[in-house]
Amino acid sequence: MGFKSYCFKKSLWLFHFGGASCNNCDIEILDCLTPKYDVERFGMVLVGSIRHADVLLVNGSINKKDKPRLLEIYEQAPKPVIVVAIGACGCTGGIFAEGYTFAGPVDKIIPVDAYIPGCPPKPEAILAGIVKLLGKN
Amino acid sequence: MGTDLFYFLIYPGFLFAAVIGAFLSWFDRKITAGVQFRKGPPLLQPFYDFFKLLLVKETILPARGAKGLFLAAPVIAVFGATMAGVFILLPLMNITTGFQGDVIVIFYLLTIPSLSYVMGALASGNPLAAVGGSREMKLIMSYELTFLLVLAGVIIKSEQSINLHQIILIQQSGTPFIGSLSGVLLFIVAIFCLQAKLALVPFDMPEAETEISDGIFIEYSGTPYAMIKLSKYMLLFILPAFIVAILMRGFSLEGINILWAVLKLVAVVLLLTLIRNTNPRVKIKQAIRFFFIWMNLLAVIAIVLAIFGL
Numbered sequence A: 001m002g003f004k005s006y007c008f009k010k011s012l013w014l015f016h017f018g019g020a021s022c023n024n025c026d027i028e029i030l031d032c033l034t035p036k037y038d039v040e041r042f043g044m045v046l047v048g049s050i051r052h053a054d055v056l057l058v059n060g061s062i063n064k065k066d067k068p069r070l071l072e073i074y075e076q077a078p079k080p081v082i083v084v085a086i087g088a089c090g091c092t093g094g095i096f097a098e099g100y101t102f103a104g105p106v107d108k109i110i111p112v113d114a115y116i117p118g119c120p121p122k123p124e125a126i127l128a129g130i131v132k133l134l135g136k137n
Numbered sequence B: 001m002g003t004d005l006f007y008f009l010i011y012p013g014f015l016f017a018a019v020i021g022a023f024l025s026w027f028d029r030k031i032t033a034g035v036q037f038r039k040g041p042p043l044l045q046p047f048y049d050f051f052k053l054l055l056v057k058e059t060i061l062p063a064r065g066a067k068g069l070f071l072a073a074p075v076i077a078v079f080g081a082t083m084a085g086v087f088i089l090l091p092l093m094n095i096t097t098g099f100q101g102d103v104i105v106i107f108y109l110l111t112i113p114s115l116s117y118v119m120g121a122l123a124s125g126n127p128l129a130a131v132g133g134s135r136e137m138k139l140i141m142s143y144e145l146t147f148l149l150v151l152a153g154v155i156i157k158s159e160q161s162i163n164l165h166q167i168i169l170i171q172q173s174g175t176p177f178i179g180s181l182s183g184v185l186l187f188i189v190a191i192f193c194l195q196a197k198l199a200l201v202p203f204d205m206p207e208a209e210t211e212i213s214d215g216i217f218i219e220y221s222g223t224p225y226a227m228i229k230l231s232k233y234m235l236l237f238i239l240p241a242f243i244v245a246i247l248m249r250g251f252s253l254e255g256i257n258i259l260w261a262v263l264k265l266v267a268v269v270l271l272l273t274l275i276r277n278t279n280p281r282v283k284i285k286q287a288i289r290f291f292f293i294w295m296n297l298l299a300v301i302a303i304v305l306a307i308f309g310l
Helices: A003-010 A024-031 A066-076 A087-091 A123-136 B002-009 B014-035 B045-056 B067-092 B102-109 B111-123 B127-157 B164-173 B181-197 B222-247 B257-277 B284-307
Strands: A013-018 A055-059 A082-086 A114-116
Touching: A003 B045, A013 A024, A013 A066, A024 A055, A024 A082, A024 A087, A024 A123, A055 A066, A055 A087, A082 A087, A082 A123, A087 A114, A114 A123, B002 B014, B002 B067, B014 B045, B014 B067, B014 B222, B014 B257, B045 B222, B067 B102, B067 B111, B067 B164, B067 B222, B102 B111, B102 B127, B102 B164, B111 B127, B111 B222, B127 B181, B127 B222, B127 B284, B164 B222, B181 B222, B181 B257, B181 B284, B222 B257
Parallel strands: A013 A055, A055 A082, A082 A114
Antiparallel strands: none
16 A cells, blocks of 8 residues: 555545435434544544545435536546445435436436445444445555 | 755754644644544644645646636745744754844744735635635734734843844743733733634634635645645744743753753643634634734733833
8 A cells, every 4th residue: 555545545534515415414424523433533524625625425315406516516626536425315316216306316427436325324334434435445 | 055954944944843833733633622522633644634635636726816826825835934933943942043133033924824825815716715815814914913012022021132042041041921920911912813823713714614615725725735734734833932932931952841842832732722622713803803902902011011020
């Protein structure tokens, strides 16, 4: 493992994109930052600007209004950027997959590196997904 | 020439200040985590952040904006922090005696990083960055006068000496300035000036993360952002070191005294961190009022007390 990828893995900055979400996944993502789970142990912090982000967390179903915004956000992010789809809606569309405003799950729009299913996924599941992702590259 | 370059680049300039500042930044984050009952990041976290931004991430230039100034601003910030660091740390580490009037030069050099952040923000062409830049400008205007009054108080207490080495020597032969009533008042004012200079929480409206998405730094990514982080690390070391020099007797680096030097520095940073963690962000109007009325009043009282020798 090279020095560069080691530094990258040790300092992942998260940017949170919420689609047309029911806000349950958003709350579970924020749970990861609270004292009980504390992802800052792994050097992860939530940043305010997409320009500083290394990980793009996408949750909620992506509808026709969200799609151009998600594309824009992804193109604005400095590469390399890891995309993580969180929750049933982010991974597949969930119960909204048949809806007339639905614009496809996240991986139809931008390349996705990790899927964390669940409705909503527990914070433990989100942490496990990120650990697996870090083991992969 | 060779020794000057060594002073500037390695010790006590650029490299030394950056490494110590990075460790102080870790200390700041660890204490923050402790206050919030979290565990906090590992010891080398500031280095991981810096090298990730420097080596791995892509640099994106704004499509509409002055690209040259946008890229030059972080370099100017690092340069200003390094110059100020050299002039503060040379007398403080007892390497050379500095020159007559270096306190005034340090005061101006310490403004360069903040001013260059404003330049970079306005060059990026982003509306949120412009909001942040205008706030940073107002903040500079409000705390600079107060900081100058603190320096005036220190100069009066040190028998009209404007040489940093002389100020340290006077304290080391007598009592440190913080041991008197006017010294305590000056220390309180100086701590709040530092909080605003470092843009820590009560006065972090230029980069308000939740409100204007990192404000002045919103467009920075990759290597330029690494430079900004570097200048922030260096300022987190040299500003508390400056306070230790002008009010708390400076460092003496012999035997057990090194421990005292480290403890003084860490105590000032701890104080800044605790203020940052126990206060909400104020509005820019409130910050200006706070500095222009209350802090200036306190500084003037301290100067009057200092003239009467208290």
